[in-house]
Amino acid sequence: MKISGAQMIIEAIIAEGVTKVFGYPGGAIMNVYDEIYKQNDFEHILTRHEQAAVHAADGYARASGDVGVAMVTSGPGFTNAVTGLATAYTDSVPLVVISGQVPLSLIGTDGFQEVDAVGISRACTKHNYLVHDIADLPRILKEAFYIARSGRPGPVLVDVPKDITGEIAEFVYPADVHLPTYKPNYKGNERQIKKAAEAILKAKKPLLYLGGGVVLSNATEVVRRLAEISQMPAVETLMARGVMGADNPLLLGMLGMHGNYASNMAMSETDLVISLGARFDDRVTGKLSEFAKYADVIHVDIDPANIAKLVDVDYPIVGDIKIVVEKLIGHLEARIKPERYHVWRDILKRYDELHPLTYHDSDEVIKPQWVIERIGEKVGADAVITSDVGQHQMWAAQFYPFDRPRQWINSGGLGTMGYGFPAAIGAQVACPDKHVINITGDGSILMNVQELVTAAENKLPVINVILNNHFLGMVRQWQTFFYDKRYAETDLSYQPNWKLLAEACGGAGYDVTTKAEFDAALDAALEGGKVTFINVAVDRLENVLPMVPAGGALYNMLLEHKES
Amino acid sequence: METVRRVISVVVLNEAQVLARVSGLFAGRGYNIETLTVAPIPETDLSHMTIVTRGNQRVIEQITKQLHKLIPTLKVIEHSEMVEKEMVLVKFPIEEKLSDIQTLCAAYNGGIVNVGENMVIAMAADEPMRIKHFITATKRYNPIEIVRSGVVAMER
Structure with a gap:
């Protein structure tokens, strides 16, 4: 079959089973958009900014577990997409992003809307391609999808010059990929797995340290089972919220900079860390020399480069979490004695009773934590929660009762403000029957506020709960603690009229100053079926606690909630 | 940790961007390149790079792992007997x-x-x-x- 390069892209997208594509057209990608116009196999959702297109594809991928696809034009279209690529790269999200490029003959001449897309994106994609020859295009598209979803997932960019999308050539979509240089190891080394199992059997204070890799490898069930049969306590990273389930008695909570006391103390006192798909991020470890100081470390990760990158590892296992944990269970099942860790669990329970995760509620002013809890009470398991970046993100991670993976979607690694709303749009597209709520702040939401139009046009009833403290809250908190309250450029007192802003774009808006108003607004939003802003005036000076100051040891937490 | 000198050979697909991927990795992650040579391996579609670098053992290990992670990398050899x-x-x-x-x-x-x-x-x-x-x-x-x-x- 002889077809154009643009048609090849369409055919590949269909062959990969993609049903939703997010994007924004422009000169260099027009041939492809012309073919999108002519087909009915997948839906294209027009965002109002290329960054939002990539975040939406990312939110779609995280909510569904499938590869997200976004399409942008050359030059500024591509550079706008870079933040989306970097966000997905840091959190290992499978994406294929197709960008237009100036014709081959113009490459290198500083042509109109020309930018070196592969050069710019090299450090923030898992792999990228500039298509030089249409004969390579079918293979490249096949490889792009394969590389994006296999091994440690990640975004792949395919940059396609305009003359190639217009050229006609023979098309056969390859059935297989042939990549002799890329062979992810899923199985894990049997001997190492056995040794790790022996270490677990010998440990007195083992701790499951669960990261986003558990979600990515769809390993929740086996990980819960490992905890269940062994009765080992577990801590979750920001990216793993929902893995154990909020009600699971073995879950201590989230660890790290804003982790709860019991989780951080558990990590400080454990004698065996069982790291599953976590990567010892600095926001998790605090001061490295004090991190899990008394522990041996089992580290299971699909990416060998993550192992022993920051912390010495005693039992390195390169492999897929699901497969490795199944094997671990096989070794442990008949031999493990759950009562062995009883004393250890008791110690941790006492830690949790000593300093539970809590806040001082108030009747005068809405506390942001209350809002999160309230949303949890109202919609709980029925909702997908996205967030932006800052205080609201940490409160959501701390106080929302996540009970399944892929329920919690946030930019954990890169910390991209402006991620939450477009990601919620993608999640809503992936989960049309669920409530999708973006917990955001008055700083973050403005960074992709134009997506109100996208959501309204596509009747995507994303609810944005703006925890509005008229501050760039997290930076303000650091200024309070570490910069003698010099609030440099963090006072956001000058604000838009949120209600009118939402309404102007075809959505609904609510300004809320009391708990009763919040309940009413949330009920109306859940019923209303429209993209919504709920602007919640919260305590201006509330801090996210506990807090481990950057570079401090995990066990040195600021715990006190002072009345503000 | 003590800083050591290491010679690392990288066998890569001889394709566009591959040198940029390797040198970009060193630049982006703050690794040191003392020398880097590259030429095609005869009668193959591969190239051989020899990189001399310095770093502590953890850094050297990361360098070899990160090099291996690049999609066009076939083989990474941290030389000892050479x-x-x-x-x-x-x-x-x-x-x-x-x-x-x-x-x-x-x-x-x-x-x-x-x-x-x-x-x-x-x-x-x-x-x-x-x-x-x-x-x-x-x-x-x-x-x-x-x-x-x-x-x-x-x-x-």
């Missing part, structure tokens, strides 16, 4: 003692390889440490220009 060679070209004024220069080069597997109106170019090929000594020794003949090739290595 043959290591480097070449250097040195330009001298014609007025210098050419027989001395010739003798010096011969001691380092080289010789005078080009003679011009005002200058001569001499060559030496040897272990990197010996090349360093050779360069020091050439100082007394007022070298005008020195070009080193970087290291190539092969596991024994």
Whole structure:
């Protein structure tokens, strides 16, 4: 079959089973958009900014577990997409992003809307391609999808010059990929797995340290089972919220900079860390020399480069979490004695009773934590929660009762403000029957506020709960603690009229100053079926606690909630 | 941790961007490159890169892992038992003692390889440490220009 390069892209997208594509057209990608116009196999959702297109594809991928696809034009279209690529790269999200490029003959001449897309994106994609020859295009598209979803997932960019999308050539979509240089190891080394199992059997204070890799490898069930049969306590990273389930008695909570006391103390006192798909991020470890100081470390990760990158590892296992944990269970099942860790669990329970995760509620002013809890009470398991970046993100991670993976979607690694709303749009597209709520702040939401139009046009009833403290809250908190309250450029007192802003774009808006108003607004939003802003005036000076100051040891937490 | 010198060979697909991927990795992650040489491997679609770097053991381990992670990378060898060679070209004024220069080069597997109106170019090929000594020794003949090739290595 002889077809154009643009048609090849369409055919590949269909062959990969993609049903939703997010994007924004422009000169260099027009041939492809012309073919999108002519087909009915997948839906294209027009965002109002290329960054939002990539975040939406990312939110779609995280909510569904499938590869997200976004399409942008050359030059500024591509550079706008870079933040989306970097966000997905840091959190290992499978994406294929197709960008237009100036014709081959113009490459290198500083042509109109020309930018070196592969050069710019090299450090923030898992792999990228500039298509030089249409004969390579079918293979490249096949490889792009394969590389994006296999091994440690990640975004792949395919940059396609305009003359190639217009050229006609023979098309056969390859059935297989042939990549002799890329062979992810899923199985894990049997001997190492056995040794790790022996270490677990010998440990007195083992701790499951669960990261986003558990979600990515769809390993929740086996990980819960490992905890269940062994009765080992577990801590979750920001990216793993929902893995154990909020009600699971073995879950201590989230660890790290804003982790709860019991989780951080558990990590400080454990004698065996069982790291599953976590990567010892600095926001998790605090001061490295004090991190899990008394522990041996089992580290299971699909990416060998993550192992022993920051912390010495005693039992390195390169492999897929699901497969490795199944094997671990096989070794442990008949031999493990759950009562062995009883004393250890008791110690941790006492830690949790000593300093539970809590806040001082108030009747005068809405506390942001209350809002999160309230949303949890109202919609709980029925909702997908996205967030932006800052205080609201940490409160959501701390106080929302996540009970399944892929329920919690946030930019954990890169910390991209402006991620939450477009990601919620993608999640809503992936989960049309669920409530999708973006917990955001008055700083973050403005960074992709134009997506109100996208959501309204596509009747995507994303609810944005703006925890509005008229501050760039997290930076303000650091200024309070570490910069003698010099609030440099963090006072956001000058604000838009949120209600009118939402309404102007075809959505609904609510300004809320009391708990009763919040309940009413949330009920109306859940019923209303429209993209919504709920602007919640919260305590201006509330801090996210506990807090481990950057570079401090995990066990040195600021715990006190002072009345503000 | 102690800083060590390491010679790493990387076998990669000989395709567009591949050198940029490798050098970009070093730049982006703050690794040091002392020398880097690259050329195609005959009768294959592969290239061989030899990289000399410095770092503590953890950094060296990360370098090899990160190199391996690049999609076009076939093989990464952190050399221990190897043959290591480097070449250097040195330009001298014609007025210098050419027989001395010739003798010096011969001691380092080289010789005078080009003679011009005002200058001569001499060559030496040897272990990197010996090349360093050779360069020091050439100082007394007022070298005008020195070009080193970087290291190539092969596991024994």
